[in-house]
Amino acid sequence: MSATPRIDLASVTRLTELADYIVPFTIRVMCDLAVADHLVEGPLPVDVLARRIGADPAALTRGLRALAGRGIFTEVEPEVFGLTPLAEPLRSDHPFSVRECFPLMPPDIYSWARLTHSLRTGETAFGHVHGGTRYYDHFADHPYECVRFERSAESVNPFVLRTVAPALDLAAARTMVDVGSGHGTFAAGLLVRHPELRATLLDLPHVVAEAPQVLAHAGVADRCEIRGASFFDPLPAGADVYLLKTIIHDWPDERAAAILRNVRTAARPDSRLVIIESVSRYGNHDDTGKVMDVKALALFGGRTRTEQEFRALLDDAGFRLLRVTPTSSMSVLEAVPAVPVPENGPTAGSPAVAAAGRSV
Numbered sequence: 001m002s003a004t005p006r007i008d009l010a011s012v013t014r015l016t017e018l019a020d021y022i023v024p025f026t027i028r029v030m031c032d033l034a035v036a037d038h039l040v041e042g043p044l045p046v047d048v049l050a051r052r053i054g055a056d057p058a059a060l061t062r063g064l065r066a067l068a069g070r071g072i073f074t075e076v077e078p079e080v081f082g083l084t085p086l087a088e089p090l091r092s093d094h095p096f097s098v099r100e101c102f103p104l105m106p107p108d109i110y111s112w113a114r115l116t117h118s119l120r121t122g123e124t125a126f127g128h129v130h131g132g133t134r135y136y137d138h139f140a141d142h143p144y145e146c147v148r149f150e151r152s153a154e155s156v157n158p159f160v161l162r163t164v165a166p167a168l169d170l171a172a173a174r175t176m177v178d179v180g181s182g183h184g185t186f187a188a189g190l191l192v193r194h195p196e197l198r199a200t201l202l203d204l205p206h207v208v209a210e211a212p213q214v215l216a217h218a219g220v221a222d223r224c225e226i227r228g229a230s231f232f233d234p235l236p237a238g239a240d241v242y243l244l245k246t247i248i249h250d251w252p253d254e255r256a257a258a259i260l261r262n263v264r265t266a267a268r269p270d271s272r273l274v275i276i277e278s279v280s281r282y283g284n285h286d287d288t289g290k291v292m293d294v295k296a297l298a299l300f301g302g303r304t305r306t307e308q309e310f311r312a313l314l315d316d317a318g319f320r321l322l323r324v325t326p327t328s329s330m331s332v333l334e335a336v337p338a339v340p341v342p343e344n345g346p347t348a349g350s351p352a353v354a355a356a357g358r359s360v
């Protein structure tokens with residue numbers, strides 16, 4: 001390697017684009033203000049747009065011009081702005097809308113400002129900034145932020161559902177527990193695809209409070225039971241499938257193992273565990289999982305894991321990893337109980353299982 005710097009102006013330009021946080025913040029504000037929704041009928045003069053969304057016309061022009069320079073929105077004539085293909089997914093009515101994906105949440109942003117702490121110590125910046133509070137505990141007293149977080153997490157679900165559905169064989173399943181279900185959009189999507197399937201959604205009480213509307217909207221409420229509970233407490237027993245979608249990566253090994261052991265205790269010997277999340281690989285390829293790994297470090301205290309790390313975690317919890325199917329979004333990991341009858345756990349013919357079979 002040479003000791004003198006390589007002069008490559010393209011790298012300087014590209015780095016400047018990647019490193020600034022002006023563009024991401026401005027995109028997020030445009031989402032909050034629902035700018036794209038107001039441009040679906042065609043370009044609008046900025047003063048009309050500003051009146052409709054409650055913005056200052058001159059300030060809005062500056063924000064829109066910055067983004068138009070990056071291909072998001074277009075200034076079709078002076079001070080008249082419209083949508084571009086890159087701006088289309090910012091519309092609320094887009095089938096893969098990302099409008100709610102990027103909330104501006106002050107507790108997160110204060111934490112990102114302390115990312116150095118995470119890199120120096122391996123601890124969460126979130127806990128450092130918020131007096132040791134864990135990310136999900138914070139939401140119990142902050143319902144507005146809780147709803148915004150859940151909507152951001154589930155806003156990618158239509159896309160993830162479409163990409164993972166072919167890798168997910170639920171044809172024979174009749175009962176499923178979605179462990180850490182959020183508002184239930186992912187489970188609802190699976191229920192729509194599998195009319196024979198019934199589900200129990202399990203998440204913290206203040207989170208599942210929003211689930212009934214989501215299930216009713218999807219037309220699957222009659223095939224769902226909702227449980228407000230922690231996945232660190234005993235789980236509904238005896239389901240055909242236990243689903244953990246983007247759950248394990250939120251937690252450090254010992255907490256992730258505790259969740260998996262709870263699933264193992266609740267599972268029948270022939271239940272299946274399905275984990276949907278990113279699996280990390282060595283190498284320089286662009287990979288959302290690697291980027292989300294930094295978020296897990298900064299905010300949650302979890303991590304993106306390799307297949308080997310998943311295998312070890314599952315082994316410890318009494319599961320055998322059967323297969324990992326990569327998709328163009330996340331991977332589908334399928335596991336089965338490694339030991340036929342778990343210690344103190346339910347068996348296929350036990351009353352607990354029969355009851356669960358009826359209730360889910």
Ligand SMILES: C[S@@+](CC[C@H](N)C(=O)[O-])C[C@H]1O[C@@H](n2cnc3c(N)ncnc32)[C@H](O)[C@@H]1O
Nearest residue numbers: 136153154180181182203204207230231245246
């Ligand atoms: C990244 S979100 C994933 C939500 C959902 N599985 C999805 O993919 O749309 C993680 C979920 O874990 C839930 N969660 C966190 N701690 C929990 C706990 N102790 N018990 C149950 N759910 C919990 C959160 O409320 C949140 O809904």
